[in-house]
Amino acid sequence: MAPTDETSQVPRQESPPGTAAPIRPPADERAVPGARMPRWLPRAMVLALALIAAFQLGSWAFHQLTGLLTNVLIAFFLALAIEPAVSRMAARGMRRGLATFLVFLGLMIVAAGFVTLLSSMLAGQIIKMAEGFPDYLDSVISWINTTFHTDLRRVDVQDSLIHSAWLKKYVQNSATGVLDVSAQVLGGLFRLLTIALFSFYFAADGPRLRRALCSVLPPARQAEVLRAWEIAVDKTGGYLYSRGLMALISGVAHYVLLASLGIPYAPVLAVWVGLVSQFIPTIGTYLAGALPMLIAFAVEPWYAVWVLVFVVVYQQFENYMLQPKLTARSVDIHPAVAFGSVIAGTALLGAVGALIAIPAVATLQAFLGAYVKRYDVTDDPRVHGHRTGAPGGLTARLRRLFPG
Known part of the structure; x- marks a missing residue:
């Protein structure tokens, strides 16, 4: 009986004398007769291509x-x-x-x-x-x-x-830029x-x-949506109305200063300072004060110095006296959070993001505050920023090294 291959059980033929034996591939690399592509592979490929096409189409539509x-x-x-x-x-x-x-x-x-x-x-x-x-x-x-x-x-x-x-060349460029x-x-x-x-x-x-x-939406979700809507209305309206009131006060105060110095266009400059200082957070007051300072400098250089001093003093009065009382109920957020939200809004949506960042963050803060459970803070000195000497700390080590 001819010798057989152990893996395939097929009779193994002997090579003729003087010829090299043929090289046979390993058993796991041989083609299996009748093997076919898995049935799920074409469907998976079609689904993957469809998802990629849908993502590209959605991205294109979003950018448009x-x-x-x-x-x-x-x-x-x-x-x-x-x-x-x-x-x-x-x-x-x-x-x-x-x-x-x-x-x-x-x-x-x-x-x-x-x-x-x-x-x-x-x-x-x-x-x-x-x-x-x-x-x-x-x-x-x-x-x-x-x-x-x-x-x-x-x-x-x-x-x-x-x-x-x-x-x-400037005239030609200006004529071309008129259309733009x-x-x-x-x-x-x-x-x-x-x-x-x-x-x-x-x-x-x-x-x-x-x-x-x-x-x-189901009834439970309806109540949450309506509550969020009500909070958004209160915070956005309160923010704009409080800012409008502070703009009015700022405009009147700056009008009194500009009129007393004899600066031309004092009413318009006062309205400009009031609106820009209140609706551009944090640095709006200094940006708004640049225009009246420039016009005051054209009238008398010392008047620009007086305007600068008044802008700085009024900014401090507004930050520590006026703003906390007017915005305590409408937009009660930390100044650092407000500044960060303005930067983030500007990075996302430009000037529009800077305007709507504070009411959006105030709405989110109020909505989370209504659902986040809070606990009483323990009466620990470390809460108020007072450090307590721990045993084995630096002070104790120094005392052990240098007794007395």
Whole structure:
């Protein structure tokens, strides 16, 4: 009987004399007759490709709709801010749509008045600078001639400026950039219209929106959603109203200072300081004070110093006296948390994130505070920052080394 292979039980043929034996692959590498691809592998490949395609499509759609989602978020917070006023007017028998329209009309009148006053102030300053430019140029030319013993004339300087290559290039670039500026202005107006439209619908149809949202949730979840909505309305409205009141107080205080110093456009500058200082947290006061300081410096350099001193002193008064009393019930968050939330909001959504960061964090803090269980803090000196000497610490070791 011919010898057989132990693994396959197939008779093994002997090689002819003088020839090398054929090399056979290992048993685990031999092809198994009749082997097929697992049935689940094609389905898994199709499912994986479908998930990758869905992820790519969702990512592309999200990036395309980022602007719209940002506008909807701004509109939602604006609707939350005017919700108390609209609800109060609707409770007195006024239709909710009419109440929302009146609130928006008042906001538009205030915004248009502020923009008009600020534009007139800037236009007046530009005209004043343009009228005084020849005298300023004469003084500069006179100083150069006296210092460097030159013979410059204003006519020669003006001719060289008019016929210079950089001025022609600047005019060409400015003419080209007019279209870009016009497109940006139209885009900004369209964005404002979109935000106003969404916020109007959110505020006017607030009850209907809440009913539609609660209709897809079980009763227990409905109560939580309504509670979160109420907290968001209270915190957002309270934040904006408290900031508006502080803006009014700040504007009046700065108006008194600017008017007493004889600074031009004191009412417009006071409104500017009040709004910018309150709606740009932490550093808004110093940014807002830069414009009145610049105009005061143009009138009298010492007036700019007085404005700077007043801005710093008023900031301290606002931080330690005024703000804690006005925002204790509306937005009670730590200043460090507020500053961090503003930085995070700016990194995520830019200027929009900086504006809505504090009410969003206050809403989240209040919502978590309603559900997080708190305990009484033990009466331990370490809670108040007092360190206690532990046995075997550095003091004890020094005493053992140096007794007496």
